[in-house]
Amino acid sequence: EVQIVESGGGLVQPGGSLRLSCGASGFNFSSFAMSWVRQTPGKGLEWVAGVSGSGGRQYYADSVKGRFTISRANSKNTVDLQMTSLTVEDTAVYYCARSPHLVPDYWGQGTLVAVSS
Amino acid sequence: SYELTQPPSVSVSPGQTARITCSGETLSKRYAYWYQQKSGQAPVLVISDDTIRPSGIPERFSGSNSGTTATLTISGAQVEDEADYFCYSTDNNVNDLHLVFGGGTRLTVL
Numbered sequence: 001e002v003q004i005v006e007s008g009g010g011l012v013q014p015g016g017s018l019r020l021s022c023g024a025s026g027f028n029f030s031s032f033a034m035s036w037v038r039q040t041p042g043k044g045l046e047w048v049a050g051v052s053g054s055g056g057r058q059y060y061a062d063s064v065k066g067r068f069t070i071s072r073a074n075s076k077n078t079v080d081l082q083m084t085s086l087t088v089e090d091t092a093v094y095y096c097a098r099s100p101h102l103v104p105d106y107w108g109q110g111t112l113v114a115v116s117s
Numbered sequence: 118s119y120e121l122t123q124p125p126s127v128s129v130s131p132g133q134t135a136r137i138t139c140s141g142e143t144l145s146k147r148y149a150y151w152y153q154q155k156s157g158q159a160p161v162l163v164i165s166d167d168t169i170r171p172s173g174i175p176e177r178f179s180g181s182n183s184g185t186t187a188t189l190t191i192s193g194a195q196v197e198d199e200a201d202y203f204c205y206s207t208d209n210n211v212n213d214l215h216l217v218f219g220g221g222t223r224l225t226v227l
Binding site for chain 2: 037044059061095102105107
């Protein structure tokens with residue numbers, strides 16, 4: 001059974017940083033790209049970042065490019081999202097998802113990031 | 118432009134057919150994907166590659182893609198199908214990458 005669990009969310013001030021982590025099990029982790037997708041409360045979904053199975057290629061939405069960094073550790077079955085220079089517009093539930101060909105198929109339950117002074 | 122447009126809401130009675138559309142220029146070249154999200158839960162993939170139902174998804178869910186419009190059809194909608202539905206598509210090449218969700222459609226079944 002595929003299981004994905006996010007952690008690391010919380011309250012952070014504007015301009016601050018936060019690191020999200022995602023643990024996965026139930027599949028051959030290194031064979032799949034992984035993504036982070038966020039959802040603003042009451043609104044829609046926005047793909048944020050993706051990383052290839054090997055970790056050698058990273059992809060970012062224009063809205064986070066230069067501020068967020070995605071990385072993975074295949075030895076630990078984890079993928080992280082380092083977020084810096086956070087603004088109130090980054091407030092959202094952040095989902096980690098297995099993403100073959102950058103299409104999310106299995107999602108975690110999400111972790112809430114709130115950016116506020 | 119890399120946008121996917123969905124109607125904000127669709128309403129049907131139980132047993133009727135619900136159709137949710139997703140419009141965008143990229144759909145003429147790329148696959149459409151559909152997600153169901155019930156209140157307080159994570160999204161679930163219900164249609165992949167325009168028409169493919171992942172394992173465990175009921176047969177009443179089907180998808181199509183024609184020109185610039187993809188459609189999710191729920192034949193004989195049930196009360197438990199009440200949820201938000203999002204379409205998704207990709208448009209990637211060597212120089213650029215666009216991964217876009219539609220704005221979502223709230224399906225009411227009552």
